[in-house]
Amino acid sequence: MDIKQEFLRVKRRLFDRVYGERLNPEQCRAVFTTEGPLLVLAGAGSGKTTVLVNRISYIIKYGDAYFDDTLPDGVDENTVEALKLALDMPVSEIEEILPRFISRPCPPWAVLAITFTNKAAKEIRDRLNSAFGDGELAESIWAGTFHSVCLRILRKHCERIGYKQGFTIYDTDDTKRLLLQCMKELMIDEKRLNPKVVQGEISRAKDSLIYPDGYEITRDPRSKDIKAVYGLYAKKLRENNAMDFDDIIMHTVSLLENEADVREYYQNKFRYVLVDEYQDTNYAQFVLTKLIADGRRNIMVVGDDDQSIYRFRGATVENILNFDKTYPDATVVKLEQNYRSTTNILSAANAVIGNNMKRHRKKLWSASGDGEKITVKEASDQNDEGRYIVERIVGSVYREGRKYSDFAVLYRVNALGRSIQTAFTKSGVPYKVIGDMGFYDHKEVKDMVAYLSVLANLDDNLRLKRIINEPKRKIGTATIEAVEQLAVMNGLSMYSVMERAGEFPLLAKSAERLTAFVRLMESVRERAKLPSELIEEVFVSTGYRDMLLEEDPVVGEGRRENVEELISAAREYEDKMREGGEEPTLLGFLEEVYLVSDVDKYDENADAVVLMTVHAAKGLEFPVVFIAGMEEGIFPSDKDGESEDALSEERRLAYVAITRAKEKLYISYARQRMMYGRTILGRPSRFAKDEIPKELLSVDIPRTVPPRMSAYGHPAASARSTVAPEFSREMRRAPSVTGMKETRTRTAASFGVEKLAPGTRVKHGIFGEGEIISSRDMGGDVLYEVGFDSGSVKKLMATYAKLEKI
DNA sequence: AGCTAAAATGTTTTT
DNA sequence: CATTTTAGCT
Numbered sequence: 050m051d052i053k054q055e056f057l058r059v060k061r062r063l064f065d066r067v068y069g070e071r072l073n074p075e076q077c078r079a080v081f082t083t084e085g086p087l088l089v090l091a092g093a094g095s096g097k098t099t100v101l102v103n104r105i106s107y108i109i110k111y112g113d114a115y116f117d118d119t120l121p122d123g124v125d126e127n128t129v130e131a132l133k134l135a136l137d138m139p140v141s142e143i144e145e146i147l148p149r150f151i152s153r154p155c156p157p158w159a160v161l162a163i164t165f166t167n168k169a170a171k172e173i174r175d176r177l178n179s180a181f182g183d184g185e186l187a188e189s190i191w192a193g194t195f196h197s198v199c200l201r202i203l204r205k206h207c208e209r210i211g212y213k214q215g216f217t218i219y220d221t222d223d224t225k226r227l228l229l230q231c232m233k234e235l236m237i238d239e240k241r242l243n244p245k246v247v248q249g250e251i252s253r254a255k256d257s258l259i260y261p262d263g264y265e266i267t268r269d270p271r272s273k274d275i276k277a278v279y280g281l282y283a284k285k286l287r288e289n290n291a292m293d294f295d296d297i298i299m300h301t302v303s304l305l306e307n308e309a310d311v312r313e314y315y316q317n318k319f320r321y322v323l324v325d326e327y328q329d330t331n332y333a334q335f336v337l338t339k340l341i342a343d344g345r346r347n348i349m350v351v352g353d354d355d356q357s358i359y360r361f362r363g364a365t366v367e368n369i370l371n372f373d374k375t376y377p378d379a380t381v382v383k384l385e386q387n388y389r390s391t392t393n394i395l396s397a398a399n400a401v402i403g404n405n406m407k408r409h410r411k412k413l414w415s416a417s418g419d420g421e422k423i424t425v426k427e428a429s430d431q432n433d434e435g436r437y438i439v440e441r442i443v444g445s446v447y448r449e450g451r452k453y454s455d456f457a458v459l460y461r462v463n464a465l466g467r468s469i470q471t472a473f474t475k476s477g478v479p480y481k482v483i484g485d486m487g488f489y490d491h492k493e494v495k496d497m498v499a500y501l502s503v504l505a506n507l508d509d510n511l512r513l514k515r516i517i518n519e520p521k522r523k524i525g526t527a528t529i530e531a532v533e534q535l536a537v538m539n540g541l542s543m544y545s546v547m548e549r550a551g552e553f554p555l556l557a558k559s560a561e562r563l564t565a566f567v568r569l570m571e572s573v574r575e576r577a578k579l580p581s582e583l584i585e586e587v588f589v590s591t592g593y594r595d596m597l598l599e600e601d602p603v604v605g606e607g608r609r610e611n612v613e614e615l616i617s618a619a620r621e622y623e624d625k626m627r628e629g630g631e632e633p634t635l636l637g638f639l640e641e642v643y644l645v646s647d648v649d650k651y652d653e654n655a656d657a658v659v660l661m662t663v664h665a666a667k668g669l670e671f672p673v674v675f676i677a678g679m680e681e682g683i684f685p686s687d688k689d690g691e692s693e694d695a696l697s698e699e700r701r702l703a704y705v706a707i708t709r710a711k712e713k714l715y716i717s718y719a720r721q722r723m724m725y726g727r728t729i730l731g732r733p734s735r736f737a738k739d740e741i742p743k744e745l746l747s748v749d750i751p752r753t754v755p756p757r758m759s760a761y762g763h764p765a766a767s768a769r770s771t772v773a774p775e776f777s778r779e780m781r782r783a784p785s786v787t788g789m790k791e792t793r794t795r796t797a798a799s800f801g802v803e804k805l806a807p808g809t810r811v812k813h814g815i816f817g818e819g820e821i822i823s824s825r826d827m828g829g830d831v832l833y834e835v836g837f838d839s840g841s842v843k844k845l846m847a848t849y850a851k852l853e854k855i
Numbered sequence: 856a857g858c859t860a861a862a863a864t865g866t867t868t869t870t
Numbered sequence: 871c872a873t874t875t876t877a878g879c880t
Contacts, residue, residue: 109857165870166870167870194868194870196870197870220870221869221870294869294870295870296869298870358868359868359869359870360868361867361869362868362869362870363869461867461868462867462868462869463867463868464866484868484869486864518856521856523856525856525857526856527856643870644870646869646870662867662868662869663868664867664868664869665868665869683867686867686868688868689867689868690868698868702868723871724866724871725865725866725871725872726871726872727871773864838867856880857879857880858878858880859877859879859880860876860877860878860879861875861876861877862874862876863873863874863875863876863880864872864873864874864875864877865871865872865873865874865880866872868877869877
């Protein structure tokens with residue numbers, strides 16, 4: 050008997066048993082193939098994260114053991130016999146034995162996992178944490194977004210590329226301000242050249258690693274100006290010791306390209322590189338991962354070309370489509386079994402995406418049953434749509450015992466979220482909106498952050514200008530301009546000019562006020578160290594708080610609360626760092642502010658319906674999903690032209706939206722919609738109307754009388770025409786059982802709601818206790834007017850509000 | 856300098 | 871429509 054062959058055979062069978070218990074054969078292959086380039090085409094819901102986590106923990110525990118075909122020292126016949134016995138043992142025992150025969154585990158710090166969101170990175174760390182029961186181990190893995198990983202590298206080596214420690218990150222808003230400044234300086238009329246175009250062009254250039262010098266002047270006369278702006282903008286960023294989002298990637302690439310020792314250090318350090326959501330990487334990110342992984346060539350990328358939805362941000366699907374050309378020796382694994390959705394939902398998704406050309410052919414399948422049909426709802430307008438969604442959710446919570454957190458409402462554009470929010474607010478159903486205006490967008494929060502930025506980076510002229518006269522310190526535009534000019538002339542930062550204001554005759558009149566500001570900043574710095582203390586100190590000693598309280602007491606109070614929230618966010622950050630055994634720093638906190646998005650903070654445990662864009666929903670899943678605003682022109686959007694590429698991207702977006710649903714999917718559209726102050730007529734989206742097979746759909750009967758005019762301007766046969774004319778006659782006769790029943794039985798009585806008389810004391814989940822002022826029957830429901838003890842009076846629908854008699 | 860009131864302007868999607 | 875920018879006034 051050949052001991053070596055026998056050992057290898059038994060070893061693999063043992064691994065197959067351990068991992069086969071929780072993974073399918075393809076997933077196992079993705080886990081075990083650690084050496085060399087690996088492309089994992091992971092369809093929606095195919096257990097991608099599970100594979101990533103298992104692969105990392107496999108690597109840390111066993112290195113490349115599965116495909117390692119050497120015989121470890123000390124393995125003899127007895128060992129092989131012992132291992133054979135282990136084959137029949139429970140998996141947990143095999144897992145205990147296995148490491149003893151494995152010679153090459155991999156230290157966790159040698160693993161780099163790049164994810165798309167901080168949330169995904171955190172999930173990986175958490176799951177590794179519970180797998181190993183060792184927080185430190187999970188922490189020493191580098192897991193994060195492209196931006197956070199790059200930032201970590203840049204903080205260490207930024208001097209090499211001409212940046213000072215403590216450099217600032219500029220968000221889109223800062224970028225815009227700075228660009229406008231550049232254009233003004235170059236005397237480029239923003240009427241003639243839209244700053245947004247410039248911003249987009251520069252961003253795309255950076256995504257493609259094109260520097261100002263290399264920016265090509267084309268026949269387009271604007272390109273000359275854009276190049277000039279780009280050059281000045283880049284110069285100003287450096288002067289301010291600041292980077293925009295794109296710089297974070299671009300500068301890391303140039304660091305690694307130009308500094309051989311740094312490059313080699315990381316190439317050596319990272320034995321295994323894993324990249325999630327590879328279909329959404331841009332050229333710069335492609336180069337970056339290639340650079341880092343070129344040392345060991347152990348690069349694994351996971352993605353789904355059908356879910357590439359960030360073209361507008363420079364993502365190129367080609368990265369994933371051509372992976373096997375970049376790495377000809379790449380192993381390709383396809384994950385096509387979906388563990389998330391019912392067959393009906395998957396069939397719809399497959400049908401829609403099937404209309405796209407240019408993709409890796411694959412077909413998702415699911416072992417779960419057909420499930421419910423997809424419900425399509427034609428609403429008369431956006432309010433009707435909102436009410437419908439709320440009503441369905443409430444009904445489902447009552448009848449099926451679902452939790453609010455089981456539901457998600459997705460839409461193409463944030464603007465659509467407003468009308469839906471209104472419906473939720475009226476009903477009292479708890480909900481959470483992800484994205485749109487985050488609280489970091491509030492002026493007072495931005496101001497506080499600007500103060501912190503200046504404290505961390507005195508070269509940051511942009512942010513300095515933001516706060517120099519906020520609150521008012523009698524430093525006017527004339528003075529600021531003078532300081533700015535002196536700074537340019539003397540090669541100094543504005544801050545240092547202000548520090549020495551007395552030396553400049555030009556500033557004679559304002560010198561006292563300028564140095565007072567500098568003294569103020571210095572005193573803040575002396576008195577506080579931690580981010581939370583710094584904010585508190587800034588808030589009080591700059592007089593910002595008093596300013597807020599002096600203005601509108603209601604508005605001011607809200608703003609003060611926002612600042613308080615920022616302070617507690619800082620405290621949270623500090624606690625988190627201390628827990629991880631790290632030192633909380635101002636820079637660290639600022640990074641968090643800029644890089645941690647709203648979705649990252651989404652908490653699936655809070656019992657609330659979640660509202661967000663389809664983009665934000667990527668990577669998430671929900672038992673019940675509503676896709677709202679499924680209208681031509683909105684979804685698919687016509688904002689980016691009607692080109693095939695644009696439409697394909699919209700279709701992928703629809704695919705992402707559909708595949709978020711596990712059990713039940715609703716699609717709704719409004720016949721007319723108020724947007725930007727005018728009413729527009731809508732037609733159902735082709736994705737719903739033409740591309741999803743009819744047999745998967747059930748069309749819902751409108752709950753309200755449709756408006757006199759149909760979408761096409763024909764008089765609708767109002768009362769009788771209860772079904773969208775766009776859907777086939779045959780379907781009208783046979784609406785799904787659920788569709789019929791739910792609509793018909795939706796009365797107050799069926800929800801077990803009794804009509805409460807005025808004067809009754811009631812309790813509400815959110816508003817607290819109060820007294821019923823009036824009650825009125827409304828379409829099988831009861832509308833109450835309730836005066837709450839807090840002093841507010843609300844109008845509430847009985848079925849929605851869940852009032853409790855007390 | 857700083858306020859108010861009128862006018863303009865814009866809304867994909869995001870790290 | 872809603873917010874932001876600007877002009878004009880004090």
